Amino acid sequence: MADTSPDTSNADRLVVAVRYVDENNVPNERILEMKETRNKTGEGQAKEILDSLKSRLPICHDGLVYQFYDYTASMSGTFNGVQQHLQEMVGRNIPYIPCQGHSRSCKRDSMLQEHMEKIENALKLRNLSKTRWVYRSESIEAVWRSFEAIRNALAEIAKIDNNSLTRTKATSLCKKMVKFEFVFAVMFMRFIMRKTKILTVQMQKPELNILDGLQLIDETVRSLERIRHNESELNDQIDASVEFAKTLSSNP
Structure with missing residues (x-):
């Protein structure tokens, strides 16, 4: 099993876990490794997962019987997803079991950060707090100070994001801004x-x-x-x- 999620610094972390049956026929589940990952392609993620398995487990590829990821295209894709590339790297069929995705995009966030670095005194965006009134002022101030960066990031996402729904939302937000x-x-x-x-x-x-x-x-x-x-x-x-x-x- 594997998944990625941003940490508090918004670096993308890959977590690799295994389920196995021990010598007493008792099922176990263990996290093998958590590491920063930069290559979000299916091929890159598959290689990262296999590297974690090789460095942490005394088993060969024959020990892999299932793979378990979320529904995102980079993980589940039948042509360029992790599950397909991992099967190609191992050289045999390994059934894929999907689960629901639940993490936000580090790639889109990194686009925004790149545009914000070009603007003097830009502020990182804040969630609009429902309970702390003072944070609402800071949220609005961040949008104003980073206005150009937000607009440019949305325009970039509208052009190059692989998800058509995301592109549509980015285009709509850019026009409203x-x-x-x-x-x-x-x-x-x-x-x-x-x-x-x-x-x-x-x-x-x-x-x-x-x-x-x-x-x-x-x-x-x-x-x-x-x-x-x-x-x-x-x-x-x-x-x-x-x-x-x-x-x-x-x-x-």
């Missing part, structure tokens, strides 16, 4: 959430007392009301969004 409505929403919410983030951080301090807390809330509310009633502040956001949209060849 350059629409004026999206540009303005990100810019405006970045402006607003920056103010609420300050309040949130202050309200989480252990030494805060109730009177200071009420004063902070009141000041934040008044600040937001000024934005709502002061046309110049809102117009500044609109003008900035218009200029940015023009750089994207979008018609605001």
Whole structure:
């Protein structure tokens, strides 16, 4: 059995495990090895799996009776998948048993990281937290600061990804990103959430007392009301969004 999954640094890790029956006819399952893998092709993965078996087990290829991977094309493909290449390398038929895939794409993430490295002060994308309000501000800030990298990565995925559904989604997201409505929403919410983030951080301090807390809330509310009633502040956001949209060849 084998599968790949990204670790916390988003390096792709290949885990190879075996099921076997011991001398007492008791079934066992053991992880043989976990290692970083860079070659995500079916042939490359098959070679990595066989290398793990050879280096960890005193058995020859005749000891392999089944192979067990997920449904992804690189693993299950009948022409270029791991299961087919492994059979070719061993030189005989080894039945393949599929399971459901459940990992995200390191390849697509590495594309994004490559584009982000070209942009000064780009921020890594964050999940939109449902419980921590302060992280919402950081999520929006990351999209804004890495806007160009995200758009370029989506455009690249839309052209070269092997999965037609992924290409369609990437194309759709890329088109939505350059629409004026999206540009303005990100810019405006970045402006607003920056103010609420300050309040949130202050309200989480252990030494805060109730009177200071009420004063902070009141000041934040008044600040937001000024934005709502002061046309110049809102117009500044609109003008900035218009200029940015023009750089994207979008018609605001």
